[in-house]
Structure formats: structure tokens, C-alpha cells
Amino acid sequence: MNSPTEIDASLQAVASDIRKLDPDGARTARVLRETLDQLYDGQRTGRYRPDQLYKTEKTHCGTLVEINLQREFKFQDGIDLDYQIAGVDVDCKFSQTLNGWMIPPEARRKLCLVVWAEDTATPHWSMGLFRVTDDRLNNGSNRDAKSTLNAAGRKAIVWLFQERPLPSNVLLQLDRPTVDRIMSLKSGQKRINELFRMALCRIVSRTVIATVAQQDDYMKRIRANGGARTTLLPEGIIILGQYHSHSDIAAALGVPVPGSGDSVPVRVTKAREAGPGTARIKGEFWKVALPSDASAGAPQIPVLRSRTEKVVASKMGADSRSR
Numbered sequence: 001m002n003s004p005t006e007i008d009a010s011l012q013a014v015a016s017d018i019r020k021l022d023p024d025g026a027r028t029a030r031v032l033r034e035t036l037d038q039l040y041d042g043q044r045t046g047r048y049r050p051d052q053l054y055k056t057e058k059t060h061c062g063t064l065v066e067i068n069l070q071r072e073f074k075f076q077d078g079i080d081l082d083y084q085i086a087g088v089d090v091d092c093k094f095s096q097t098l099n100g101w102m103i104p105p106e107a108r109r110k111l112c113l114v115v116w117a118e119d120t121a122t123p124h125w126s127m128g129l130f131r132v133t134d135d136r137l138n139n140g141s142n143r144d145a146k147s148t149l150n151a152a153g154r155k156a157i158v159w160l161f162q163e164r165p166l167p168s169n170v171l172l173q174l175d176r177p178t179v180d181r182i183m184s185l186k187s188g189q190k191r192i193n194e195l196f197r198m199a200l201c202r203i204v205s206r207t208v209i210a211t212v213a214q215q216d217d218y219m220k221r222i223r224a225n226g227g228a229r230t231t232l233l234p235e236g237i238i239i240l241g242q243y244h245s246h247s248d249i250a251a252a253l254g255v256p257v258p259g260s261g262d263s264v265p266v267r268v269t270k271a272r273e274a275g276p277g278t279a280r281i282k283g284e285f286w287k288v289a290l291p292s293d294a295s296a297g298a299p300q301i302p303v304l305r306s307r308t309e310k311v312v313a314s315k316m317g318a319d320s321r322s323r
Helices: 003-020 026-038 055-073 152-156 176-184 190-198 206-213 242-253 307-322
Strands: 083-085 088-095 111-118 124-131 160-166 237-242 266-272 277-282 284-288
Touching: 003 088, 003 111, 003 124, 003 160, 026 055, 026 088, 026 111, 026 124, 026 160, 055 088, 124 152, 176 190, 190 206, 190 237, 237 242, 242 266, 242 277, 242 284
Parallel strands: 088 111
Antiparallel strands: 083 088, 111 124, 124 160, 237 266, 266 284, 277 284
């Protein structure tokens, strides 16, 4: 049997490897968000909440988390358990209830990577490591001989990430009657338009767009030329995307900066002059509109995918003028 010193060294080696792979936890958070969205399968089902899942799906969630973490971090298969990290066998356990992990008999005296996530209006997640010993488990077990952690077991967890924010689902941030009303509209385009009206200055992910539109080409519902970007301009609403020019506008306005696949709807109004919270768009200054501000038209914002593209476009213009 390993000595306490050897056990501690194994745990620290595994913790060190995980921290090197994911220093700030961003990769793990993304995996958890994508796994939950994978379960909801919103594009086909319109689901977006944990309570909409079947019991069997909730049970399957732990398996998906284990698989998706292994794919993301390229963990080797374990000899007896799920993974081998830093040359050490590690079992992975996920629960949507904090401290609800079910520890199997084969993990006794070995390491467990415990992961928790809850999908709410303010979603969070945690990940930790602990050595499974009999004195850290409750006496009772289920028919598979799996046991839960007792107070000593919970205290023994070495937290790698604790109470970290999970990428949010805007449908869980809006009140239920509002979401129900959005989802009751007959066409995908009408649902997307209403979603952007109700989710001002919030990040709307690609997955949420798919869930609300429930159509194959769901991103088309955002675009100009008939999509939400065109329809909502007369109401003063612009939709910022992942483009660099849009990121600059979002930062200047003081609203969330959209990441890859994200959209941020903002109702704007003209500002008299430059200042904090104002963005220059097509030679005019704009700011976030207050609820009391009358609805007025918004500017058609430029779409340049990157700063490199902006430079290339400028050079192409200069070349054409020199001919």
C-alpha cells in the first residue's frame, strides 16, 4: 500500500498537470457548457433547462462530461479507472448536485476527480481532487455499492477550481413567462426578433439562437437582408457579433463583448458628443439608450471580421486608386 507521502505526491502531480492544461479553468467551463447544451439538444427540442431533461438523460450527463473532458484534454485511458493523468489512475465523477457524487468500489484508495455544475440564471461549476478512503465515505450505499462523501470526505477535497462562473444561457436569465411567450411565436424569425428585444445588453450564444429558431440555418435569422439585424434597426437595436469592429463598439458602449458565435443586442440612441460609454459609428456618436428614450433608427454597423481584414481592405483600396 502507498504511504501517505506517496499518496500526497500523486494527488499533487495530477493537480499540477490539470492546472498546466487549463490554468484559468476556461477550457473546462467551455466543456461543461457544451455538454449541458448537448443534452438539451435545443435545436431539435426547444429545451434549455435542466428540469426539462428526462431522468435517463440526467444520469447520462456524467458519462458525457467524462468523455468530453477526455477529448478536450487528451487524457489517456486509465488502467482500472477513467483516466491516467501524470501516470496516475483517476476516476472522474460528475454531479449536478454539489457533493452528490457516487463513488464506486473500484475507486477505493485511489484518486477521484469530482466535478459539479449547475445551470441556473447565474451558473457555476467546481472541480476538485480527493483520495478515496473508507473513513471519507458514508456507510450506506446504493445497489451498485456506490457511496457518497461524508463530512470528512468533503473536507478532504483539494479544489482546483471552486464556484467558478459557467458560460451563461440567456434563456435562464430571462423570466419564464417571457421565454414562454418568445417560444410560442409561430416562426423562427419572429422568435429570434423577440429574443433580441428582450435580451438587450446580454450575451446570446449560438446555441441559444439554435434553440429559439429551431431551424437548420438558424444563424441566417440574425443577418441583415431580412434577418434580425435589418428588422430591428428601425427600433434602434443593433446586434453586435464576433467581428473586431463589433468588439470595438461593444467595448466603447460598455456592454459585454461578444465571443466566438455570440451576439449582443443593444438599443442605442445618438449622443451629443464623445465621452465614456459612447461609440463612433459612421461618423456619429452613439450610446446605450435608456428605457425612457424614444425608439429611433440605429446605424447599419460595419462588418469587418478582423483587424487583418481591415488592413487588407485598406491596402486593396489604395492599390485600386494607384492604378
